[in-house]
Amino acid sequence: MTVGAVVFDIGNVLIRWQPELFYDAEIGPEARRAMFAEIDLHGMNDRIDRGEGFAAVVDQVAAAHPHWGDAIRLWHDRWLDMAQPAIPQSVALLRRLRARGVPVFALTNFGVEPFALARRRYDFLDEFDRAYISGHLRMAKPDPAIYAHVEADSGIAPHRLLFADDRADNIAVAAARGWQVHLFTTPQAWGAALADAGLLTAEDAAAG
CATH class of the missing domain: 3.40.50.1000 (HAD superfamily/HAD-like)
Structure with a gap:
């Protein structure tokens, strides 16, 4: 054909594109598993993929989960380290x-x-x-x-x-x-x- x-x-x-590997290195596998179980970070990324503002979406999710706020913000601040x-x-x-x-x-x-x-x-x-x-x-x-x-x-x-x-x-x-x-x-x-x-x-x- x-x-x-x-x-x-x-x-x-x-x-x-394996964000879990990035977070394993940054916060450790146990903490990463807990964070991903609590927060739909891939769903957060889907919103960005559909055209919502990158920083605005990440900040919104970080503010909603202050215990994980610093780690969540790495999705934006260290994105190129994640996508590699x-x-x-x-x-x-x-x-x-x-x-x-x-x-x-x-x-x-x-x-x-x-x-x-x-x-x-x-x-x-x-x-x-x-x-x-x-x-x-x-x-x-x-x-x-x-x-x-x-x-x-x-x-x-x-x-x-x-x-x-x-x-x-x-x-x-x-x-x-x-x-x-x-x-x-x-x-x-x-x-x-x-x-x-x-x-x-x-x-x-x-x-x-």
């Missing part, structure tokens, strides 16, 4: 696709301010042919509306979009719309999928 564009998620595909490192093999795949003339898009749940911060550190975030950022669009995966927006804006039929994401719920909605999909686990498996689709040579897909 012909691919008109390859669509990358960013978190855990191109950049590691890049996954170099995935970045290499993105660049090899572009070198072969394959259109490459981003479809990512990312807040407006966090994405601006990330762009300053990760130059590859400016290398997409089109970038669909949830915070700017004020809708997020797995809402079908964001997938419909990609289809309408790009003019590419769903069956010609090949999408990699690390979350099964995001993949499921794309597949239901007719997209070609890959549940991202490792860059190696993603590279093999790109080679199977005829978009990269086996050598390029496997190279680190």
Whole structure:
């Protein structure tokens, strides 16, 4: 099946996104488990991903949980330490696709301010042919509306979009719309999928 564009998620595909690991290092695993059990920090981040103000949301949640206030504010103040490192093999795949003339898009749940911060550190975030950022669009995966927006804006039929994401719920909605999909686990498996689709040579897909 012909691919008109390859669509990358960013978190855990191109950049590691594991806030729990950051907090394990900062406050210890036991305290981290207690804090995450008490407070829906990923839900807090979902609000930011849908376009609410980064600092305002974090401050609101910190004020509501003063016992954890300082730790919660690290989500904003140390965000770049949380969203790291890049996954170099995935970045290499993105660049090899572009070198072969394959259109490459981003479809990512990312807040407006966090994405601006990330762009300053990760130059590859400016290398997409089109970038669909949830915070700017004020809708997020797995809402079908964001997938419909990609289809309408790009003019590419769903069956010609090949999408990699690390979350099964995001993949499921794309597949239901007719997209070609890959549940991202490792860059190696993603590279093999790109080679199977005829978009990269086996050598390029496997190279680190």
